[in-house]
Amino acid sequence: MSSATSVAPKKRRRLTRGRLTWLLLLGFAVLLSVGVVAWLFSELRFAALTMAIPALVPLGLVLAAVWWLDRWEPEPRILLAFGLFWGAGASVVGTLVTGGMMLDVARSYLSTEGDVSKFSVLIQAPISEEAIKAVGLFLILVFARRHFDSPLDGFSYAAVIGAGFAFTENIIYFSQAADSAAGFASTFIVRGILSPFAHALFTGITGMAIGWGARRGGWMRPVLMGLGGLVIAILAHAFWNGGSLLILPLLGVDPTNQFGWLIFYLVVQLPIFLLLAWLLVKLHDRDRLIIVDRLGEYADAGWFTTSEVAMIGDWSAREQAFAWAKSVSPEADRAMRGFVQDSSRLAFAREHARVNKRDPNRRVVEKRMLDRVKEHRSQLAAFGVAGTRSAAS
Numbered sequence: 001m002s003s004a005t006s007v008a009p010k011k012r013r014r015l016t017r018g019r020l021t022w023l024l025l026l027g028f029a030v031l032l033s034v035g036v037v038a039w040l041f042s043e044l045r046f047a048a049l050t051m052a053i054p055a056l057v058p059l060g061l062v063l064a065a066v067w068w069l070d071r072w073e074p075e076p077r078i079l080l081a082f083g084l085f086w087g088a089g090a091s092v093v094g095t096l097v098t099g100g101m102m103l104d105v106a107r108s109y110l111s112t113e114g115d116v117s118k119f120s121v122l123i124q125a126p127i128s129e130e131a132i133k134a135v136g137l138f139l140i141l142v143f144a145r146r147h148f149d150s151p152l153d154g155f156s157y158a159a160v161i162g163a164g165f166a167f168t169e170n171i172i173y174f175s176q177a178a179d180s181a182a183g184f185a186s187t188f189i190v191r192g193i194l195s196p197f198a199h200a201l202f203t204g205i206t207g208m209a210i211g212w213g214a215r216r217g218g219w220m221r222p223v224l225m226g227l228g229g230l231v232i233a234i235l236a237h238a239f240w241n242g243g244s245l246l247i248l249p250l251l252g253v254d255p256t257n258q259f260g261w262l263i264f265y266l267v268v269q270l271p272i273f274l275l276l277a278w279l280l281v282k283l284h285d286r287d288r289l290i291i292v293d294r295l296g297e298y299a300d301a302g303w304f305t306t307s308e309v310a311m312i313g314d315w316s317a318r319e320q321a322f323a324w325a326k327s328v329s330p331e332a333d334r335a336m337r338g339f340v341q342d343s344s345r346l347a348f349a350r351e352h353a354r355v356n357k358r359d360p361n362r363r364v365v366e367k368r369m370l371d372r373v374k375e376h377r378s379q380l381a382a383f384g385v386a387g388t389r390s391a392a393s
Contacts, residue, residue, distance in 0.1 A: 019078070021143050026082045029136075033089030036168060044175045051174035054188055055167050058196030062163035065197070069280055070156045071315070072287040073344045079144055083157045086136035087164025087199075094132035095165075099124050118242075126237035129165065133203045134230050136161050137210055141222060146365070149215050149352055151208040152283040158207025162199035166191075169199075194265060198240060201276055205233040217356040243268065288313055294347035294354075303370070304343075312343050325383070332383040339376035345369050 040048040066080075102124045103116065110116050140157050141148050148154065170191055177187040209229025213222035244264035248255045253263055292313035298304045311317040318340055325336035346369035353362035 018144065022076075022078050022082065025139060025143060026078060026085065029082050029085035029090050031089075032093050033085045036089045036092050040168070040171060044172070047175040047178055048171060051171045051178065052167075054174055054192060055170040057188075058170060058192045059163050059167045061196045062159055062166075062200045065200075066156050066159045066163075069152060069284045072284070072291060073348050075147055075153060075156050076144070079140055079147060079157065080160050083136060083140065083160040084164040086139075087133060087161035087166075087203075088168050089164075090136065091129070091132045091161065091165045092168045094135070095125075095128045098132065099128040102128060122238050122242045125241065126234045129199075130202060130206065130230060130233045130237055133158070133161050133165060133199075134206045134226070134233070137203070137207050138223075138226065141210055141214065141226075145214070146352075148211060149356070150283075150287075151211040152280070152287060154207030154209070154211025154214075155204045155280060155283070156207075158203040158205075159197075159200035161207075162201070162203040165203075166196070166199040190261075195269070197273065201273065202233045202237045202240070204276075205236060206230045215355055217358045240269065290351050291344055291347040294350040295343060297350070298346075308343070312340055325380075328383050332380065335376050335379035335383070339373060339380060342369055342372045342376060346373055 037048075044051070067074075099120075103120060106116050106119045106124065110119060137154070137158055148157070173187055173191060174184060177183040206226060206229040209232075210222045210226035213225030244260055245255050247264055247268055248257075248260050251263070251267065253260055257263075292309060295304055295309045295312060299306055299309050311321055321336055321340070322333070325332040346366065349362070349366045349369050352359065353366055356362065
């Protein structure tokens with residue numbers, strides 16, 4: 001008992017320093033975002049403000065999807081906020097700098113501006129954009145490793161980074177098309193309705209690869225798998241930008257046809273998107289199964305009742321429990337939400353301990369989560385919620 005209590009305070013101090021680091025990283029990303037906002041106003045003036053409104057549509061769609069996919073065991077909001085601002089600010093600044101350097105080099109070797117334009121679309125943009133966005137993912141891996149140990153974790157962080165980047169990019173594209181109602185409408189339909197998830201999915205490939213590699217601990221595996229995922233993300237981005245030039249002729253369609261991109265989208269891009277969406281839904285379902293299976297092990301040992309596991313592992317039952325607690329009092333509401341949230345975290349802590357047996361702190365974290373669950377349960381008992389079996393006391 002004394003050894004456990006001596007370890008816990010150290011962990012609390014380490015978490016405090018970790019959150020301070022997260023705040024500093026978030027502050028840096030926000031600062032760069034402010035710089036990007038100033039640049040947008042200097043370049044686009046009033047259009048930067050007005051075009052931010054339609055740009056909120058695809059941003060909202062991606063954030064809603066991330067919330068739904070990540071709802072069983074949400075990532076820390078401060079890390080998601082960092083990802084959003086990194087994408088909207090740091091990624092844009094980094095892309096402008098590195099992309100500009102790549103284009104300067106290309107102009108030294110390419111003879112026409114047309115060739116430079118093709119280089120920009122097929123090589124420069126995919127490499128510079130995906131690489132800078134991936135830096136944000138690796139920063140989260142380094143400074144918040146315990147919150148980055150599954151493919152869905154990786155996609156959640158990557159999607160908000162991609163959504164932030166697309167938000168800034170959409171302001172620019174919408175502003176450039178604003179002179180013509182038809183031009184703006186077509187640009188909005190393509191970027192805001194048909195492909196709001198493009199950047200989220202490109203970067204999501206890198207994030208899922210890092211998360212898959214991080215499951216079993218160590219640093220070599222997530223880094224190498226992340227770099228491999230980055231290569232695939234770059235290729236996917238390049239294929240999105242210029243794949244129609246390769247695929248449409250095979251379909252007997254002239255790439256310069258005004259409906260060529262739409263045909264390419266319906267025949268190639270949409271099926272790929274649906275396949276990735278299916279994979280993400282499976283990962284979402286896997287999170288629920290982890291909660292049910294791992295808490296089921298605790299139920300077998302007497303720490304949870306089967307009704308508690310059923311409530312925590314079913315979304316409609318969770319909402320009913322939250323509604324009941326909210327009707328009782330704010331204190332009951334906080335206790336119920338804390339009980340469900342920390343029980344979910346306990347399940348994933350146990351899953352982490354099961355998969356990554358090299359983590360020396362895995363049992364300490366698991367015990368801390370269990371103690372917090374017991375504390376929430378004791379608070380709920382004061383509001384008439386039945387306790388668990390005697391082994392839990």
